[in-house]
């Protein structure tokens with residue numbers, strides 16, 4: 001991860017919504033990037049998604065053809081975990097949001113990488129300290145919370161665990177800047193900064209719909225036009241998935257005990273009715289596609 005012409009390899013574990021994007025931006029910055037997914041079809045799908053993103057970038061004039069070719073030559077799907085980890089300086093895990101699964105994969109990874117390698121999680125809500133518990137050296141671990149779609153979104157929330165070593169943080173920040181993203185460092189705490197703020201706003205907007213203060217579209221327009229939010233909190237909740245939002249609200253309410261994180265009735269009802277937002281075709285909005 002150190003600067004200079006030759007970049008050390010990076011491994012991305014899990015090639016889904018987030019993993020393919022993390023692999024893309026690493027490869028685009030010139031890191032030899034290995035993508036490992038337990039499901040070989042998913043790994044191949046991830047490569048196709050990367051190609052599609054780059055093709056679109058070229059069509060829009062935002063990516064040069066030579067960059068597309070270089071990026072594709074820097075990323076490969078590697079079917080065996082041990083091969084993916086060979087000689088890497090950084091591992092970013094982006095497997096599903098399940099504590100036991102992440103603990104297991106991190107425990108498998110640690111003995112297979114060099115002492116100097118940095119281990120990172122892309123968790124959006126789990127505690128970095130809890131994930132570090134299974135590691136021999138928790139000081140080499142931290143959160144790199146990317147945003148979806150990774151190749152577009154500028155922010156990476158860098159989550160410092162209580163054991164994260166200063167040098168590890170520095171190297172992670174260097175990587176984030178090298179891939180053209182803006183790091184913001186936060187302490188490990190429930191919801192970090194992004195989910196805690198985003199969910200608080202979304203839940204309040206839902207309570208306002210419930211109380212009949214205004215229609216969903218109008219509440220969103222208030223924040224879009226009055227506060228220059230690129231997208232209102234209800235539309236954003238639909239995009240994230242109302243079931244996902246409910247899960248995070250329950251978690252934050254349990255962890256922080258604050259009343260404003262108690263999930264509103266309207267959210268529970270919509271999830272029960274299968275109105276999950278964009279992915280089910282209906283949430284606070286109707287979605288086609």
Ligand SMILES: NC(=O)c1ccc[n+]([C@@H]2O[C@H](COP(=O)([O-])OP(=O)(O)OC[C@H]3O[C@@H](n4cnc5c(N)ncnc54)[C@H](O)[C@@H]3O)[C@@H](O)[C@H]2O)c1
Nearest residue numbers: 014015016017018037038039042094095096097123124148
């Ligand atoms: N989706 C989002 O908007 C978003 C945003 C920020 C962070 N995150 C976080 O990123 C992580 C991944 O989320 P996602 O939305 O990309 O999930 P996803 O379901 O789209 O992808 C997960 C991938 O991991 C693979 N996988 C499962 N078990 C594995 C294992 N043991 N080893 C290797 N690969 C394995 C799956 O086959 C799948 O391809 C989660 O921790 C999530 O909370 C998601």
